[in-house]
Amino acid sequence: MLTVELYAIISSEKTVLEFLQKNKLLPQNNETNLCHKCHGETKMYMRKKRLATGEIREISTIRCITKGCQTYKSIRSTNGFFTYTDLNARCNSNLSLGQILELINYWSQDLPIKTVSDLTGRSNATIVDWFNLCRDVCCLLFEKREKMGGQNIVVQIDESLLRGRRKYNRGRLLLGDLRHEQVQDNSADFHSDSDQENQINLANSPTSNRNYGRRLEEPWIFGLCSKIGDNLERRFFVVEKRDRETLIPIIKKEILPGSIIMSDEWRAYSCYKNIGYDHRTVNHSKNFVDPTTGAHTQAIECSWGVLKTKILRKMHGTSAEMLPRHLIEAWYRSINRQDTIFFKFLSDVQKVYCQT
Secondary structure (H helix, E strand, O other): OOHHHHHHHOOOHHHHHHHHHHOOOOOOOOOOOOOOOOOOOEEEEEEEEEOOOOOEEEEEEEEEOOOOOOOEEEHHHHEOOOOOEOOOOOEOOOOOHHHHHHHHHHHHOOOOHHHHHHHHOOOHHHHHHHHHHHHHHHHHHHOOOOOEOOOOOEEEEEEEEOOOOOOOOOOOOOOOOOOHHHOOOOHHHHOOOOHHHHHHHHHOOOOOOOOOOOOOOOOEEEEEEEEEOOEEEEEEEEEOOOOHHHHHHHHHHHEOOOOEEEEOOOHHHOOHHHHOOEEEEOOOOOOOOOOOOOOOOHHHHHHHHHHHHHHHHHOOOOOOOOHHHHHHHHHHHHOOOOOOHHHHHHHHHHHHHEOO
16 A cells, blocks of 8 residues: 555544445444443444543544443454553553554555654554564464465475574674683694684684684574465474474475475485475585476575565564564565555454454
8 A cells, every 4th residue: 555545544533444444344334233231232423532641532432322321332342453452451552543554554564663663653662562463463364374285386495594694704603612711722833834824723712702602503494485376475484403303294284295395405305205295306516406307496595585684684683482473474475465465464354353
C-alpha cells in the first residue's frame, strides 16, 4: 500500500473503521452482537474517551441496549489481534486503530525499528511489541504449513553457520578458546630474519590479543527452498548439529516423497535416495552446476545472503529465543509479494484471530 493511501485511511477513526469492516477484521454495523453479560441486543456507536495524556479520542464501542444493563465494550475486542492486554488481562492499548494500521504497514515494508520510531514518534518498546504481534501471526500460519515439493518439483537444501566476520582482522577470532596464561612462552622462536616468520610468531605471541577469549559458537541453520509460482518459498530451522540423525526428520516432515532434492555432497545427505527422494548433488569443488544432472544450489545459497544481511547487519543480531521467530518471518515474506503483503497480512489476521 502506498503511504499516501494509508494516511488517507487513518486520517479519522471513521475511515479506519470502514476500512477494517470492509476487510472483515471488525464486525459490520448491522451485525448482531449479543451482550457478554445479559446476552441482550447491542448497538454500535462512537463515543469520546479522555486518555491519560489529556487527549480526547473518538472510539468505536458496542453497547447493550437492554434497560438496566447498558454495558459497553470496545469494538476491537471482537478481534484478538487488536486487543492488546496488559499484565492484568485488561484491554489497555493506548494506540488507536489507525496508529496500529500504520505500524502494520511499516512492518510489512520491513523497515528498521529506528526508522519507524523516527517516522511515527512511537517508542522503540511499543514498536517492538507490535512487530512481535505481527510475527505471532506468521508463527500461527507456519504451524499449519504444508509440505514442500512433489513429483518433478525441485527442493534445494543447504546448511550455514549464522555468524558475522572479523573486519580488518581486528577482534577475537571465532571459536578462539585460548587465554594469555594458557599460551606457552615462545619468545625463543622470535629471533628470525624472515619478516613473514616474524608475523606468524607475533600472532602466536603470549602478548597478542588476536585469538583468545571465551568459546564463541553460532547456531547452524538448515535451509530449504522451492519455487512456488513467482515466489521462492524459503524455510529455515535452527539445528544443533548437521548430521544425518538431525536432518532426516526435518526432510521427512517438510518435503513430499518423490520430490527432487538438490544439494552439495555433504555426507549427511547421502542417504536421501533410500527414503523416497530423487537426490541430485553437485560437487562445489569442481562446478557450481553439475554438467551431467544440472543440479545446483544457487537459489538457497542466495537466500543465505538475504537472511544474513537482515539479521546480522541490519538487526545487529538477535537472541537465541527470538531467532526462530525471525526465521519464520523470513518464510512468511518469501511466500508473499512485497507489493501485496500488507493486504495479505490483514487477510491472515482475519483468518487467525477473528471470532466465528
